[in-house]
Amino acid sequence: MRRVVVTGLGLVTPVGIGKEAFWNSLLNGKSGIAKISKYDMTDYPVQIGAEVKGFEPANFIEAKDIPKTDLFAQYSLAASQLAIEDGAFEIDKVNRDRVGTLISTGIGGLQTIETNILTMHNKGHRRVSPYFIPMMIGNMASAMVAIRYGLRGPSSNIVTACATSNYAIGEAAEMIKRDDADVMLSGGVEASLIPLGIIGFANMRALSTRNDDPERASRPFDKDRDGFVMGEGGVVLILEELEHAKKRGANIYCEVLSVGYSTDAYHITAPDPDGWGAKTCMEIALRKAGLKTTDVDYINAHGTSTPLNDRIETKAIAEVFGDHTPNILVNSTKSMVGHLLGAAGAVEAAAVALSIKNDIVHPSINFFESEPDFKITIAKQATKKYLKYAISNSFGFGGHNCCVTFGRLNG
């Protein structure tokens, strides 16, 4: 059977651009959440978010192409470039036909849609940009990367809301296993942290309104959590067939063992209170990886900091892992980076890969007090732990559930 490993990480995140900056922030418990700086949010009920700071598109994209590239696609090009550099992966005319892209976005070019709607309204339909459609469609996160590097393997976009990039990484690994490609650039991007996007989630009452205390607003599993904090960014992983990686002497972070999917089939936004879907995707992923529940050392939770998600995820974890539950360290990367929506699964996969490589579980910040019936062990500090197996959960609006399992190579 073909095996899949992670050999490169490219990160454009609210806590840093590039692997080192990202990982240092996570280990130090540094929040990327603050008052929104790009827009005046004075009259909005939500004024905080996790913005990417210091992103210079000119470092990644030709000047003439920047105005024709929505920010989500800019993040995709940037994260891909960083991943290829980190993985020291050389693309040539021979290998490129076996390299694919599955870099997904949950929303696509929201800013581009807004701009063109306003143009049509204010100046008439003749002024709508010829680039409107190609800038806005979400599949460009993969397509523009494929075009830049001449990658002619499979390319696609999976849209499953907040489970988008967990699905993408899981499915990209499956593509390599079934011999569709030897290497996949896979991950997620999101750039909808604009007033229209923020108010959309705010009016659902999904977001934290802790405007006066942004760094403590995202508090997964804490008793006083009041919603998630929107983030933005792009994260791309190089997934590679094991022998292909060994042959070129690649730096291997960890193995991607399996993916488990399930669907709540319950409600457009609310999770099924029974937690069947969350529980089942974990069980399927463990079974496909050939793991016992007692094998799992670490769970990177979906942990959004909404009242409902964290309650149901906690219950599902306890039901899957039973007596072993307290032995597993749980954290939520969202406590620091916010909720990157379509990029959430990817930023969390990168965190897991770095955790396994370094044998450290990063802290889950702002966990001050548990609810009485929560029976999971939250990593409140950066914790040294020999990690053999880890899982990462993502659950999306619409009831899309996805769990990806990771392992130490030959662990």
Added chain:
Amino acid sequence: MNDTEILEQMKSIVSAKLGVEASKVSMDSRFMEDLGADSLGLVDITMELEEKFGVSIPDEDLPKITTVGSAVNYVKSKMS
């Protein structure tokens, strides 16, 4: 606006849209072959001409605009 003024504005539009140095743009430059425009880029440039020069360019006239010089002459004829 005289020919030179139109050409100068045209150069700055082409330079911004296509990423070509303004000094490399001449009356003879062909948008697609010499300046690297694709079909979307050409539409984008004609929309910018409409905006900047306050002219209207119907689709049936697009085939007439192939070089920078033809665009200058077209805009001039529409403005007069």
